[in-house]
Amino acid sequence: MGDTVFVIRRVTKDWAEKVFEFHKTHITPYLWPRDLKFFRELAQRESLFEIVAQIPSGEEMAGVCYITEDPSESEDRIEFGGVFVVPEFRGLGLATVLGKVAIASLFIWDPPSSEIPVIAHVHEKNQEPRRVLEQLGFIKTGQEIPPEEIVPPGLERNEEGKVVGDLFVFRRAQLSEFADWLENFQGLAEGKKGKVSLKINVPFFTDYKSEAIEALRDLSRVR
Numbered sequence: 001m002g003d004t005v006f007v008i009r010r011v012t013k014d015w016a017e018k019v020f021e022f023h024k025t026h027i028t029p030y031l032w033p034r035d036l037k038f039f040r041e042l043a044q045r046e047s048l049f050e051i052v053a054q055i056p057s058g059e060e061m062a063g064v065c066y067i068t069e070d071p072s073e074s075e076d077r078i079e080f081g082g083v084f085v086v087p088e089f090r091g092l093g094l095a096t097v098l099g100k101v102a103i104a105s106l107f108i109w110d111p112p113s114s115e116i117p118v119i120a121h122v123h124e125k126n127q128e129p130r131r132v133l134e135q136l137g138f139i140k141t142g143q144e145i146p147p148e149e150i151v152p153p154g155l156e157r158n159e160e161g162k163v164v165g166d167l168f169v170f171r172r173a174q175l176s177e178f179a180d181w182l183e184n185f186q187g188l189a190e191g192k193k194g195k196v197s198l199k200i201n202v203p204f205f206t207d208y209k210s211e212a213i214e215a216l217r218d219l220s221r222v223r
């Protein structure tokens with residue numbers, strides 16, 4: 001991992017197809033399959049984020065996530081989802097930083113009103129993303145059975161034939177911790193398996209860092 005530098009970027013529209021191919025290749029039993037249209041729309045709305053690994057011979061995709069209107073609900077909610085990091089780069093803290101960047105970007109550029117929750121769904125059997133969500137400031141609030149017409153056929157079902165998801169809600173107070181993290185960021189991600197070099201190439205970080213820190217602190221106080 002010595003020469004590898006990871007880069008977090010917002011995905012542009014002309015790059016969305018590449019991210020969709022990555023999603024398709026790495027789909028797991030717990031990741032909801034999405035189509036290309038969904039990925040194109042996400043990119044258009046600046047709601048799609050990726051991590052790439054820059055190695056001496058080029059660049060490869062390492063992870064992805066999105067933050068957008070919750071497609072499973074008529075009520076207004078914003079969903080943080082699609083979080084995925086390739087197995088060889090897991091345990092380096094990358095999913096956690098990717099999530100921070102996606103959530104911070106949303107709040108800095110287009111803060112949802114305080115009545116609109118930012119949520120995440122995790123299949124009841126999936127243990128992998130729970131710590132990531134906790135570290136991002138989500139708490140588990142209950143369970144939900146999503147409408148049948150949007151549930152992918154491959155997802156595991158309970159005895160009654162329903163897909164059950166645990167519902168997590170983001171605590172906005174956590175944005176002050178994001179501000180502290182942003183202020184102290186030293187170009188590294190760190191997880192159980194070690195530290196790696198990381199660049200964050202999103203506008204709030206590269207061009208408006210001090211304004212972003214202030215905005216996150218202010219937003220963390222909104223109830």
Ligand SMILES: CC(C)(COP(=O)(O)OP(=O)(O)OC[C@H]1O[C@@H](n2cnc3c(N)ncnc32)[C@H](O)[C@@H]1OP(=O)(O)O)[C@@H](O)C(=O)NCCC(=O)NCCS
Nearest residue numbers: 083084085090091092093094095096127128129131132191
């Ligand atoms: C979930 C996932 C994105 C985590 O990626 P990652 O970059 O390795 O995560 P991080 O290094 O930032 O780890 C953050 C925390 O999650 C924990 N974690 C990571 N992988 C885990 C796993 N497989 N099982 C349980 N906990 C795990 C880490 O230990 C860490 O907690 P800690 O600080 O207390 O040790 C990755 O395992 C993945 O892509 N899984 C498959 C896709 C998936 O299920 N996505 C969720 C759909 S809702």
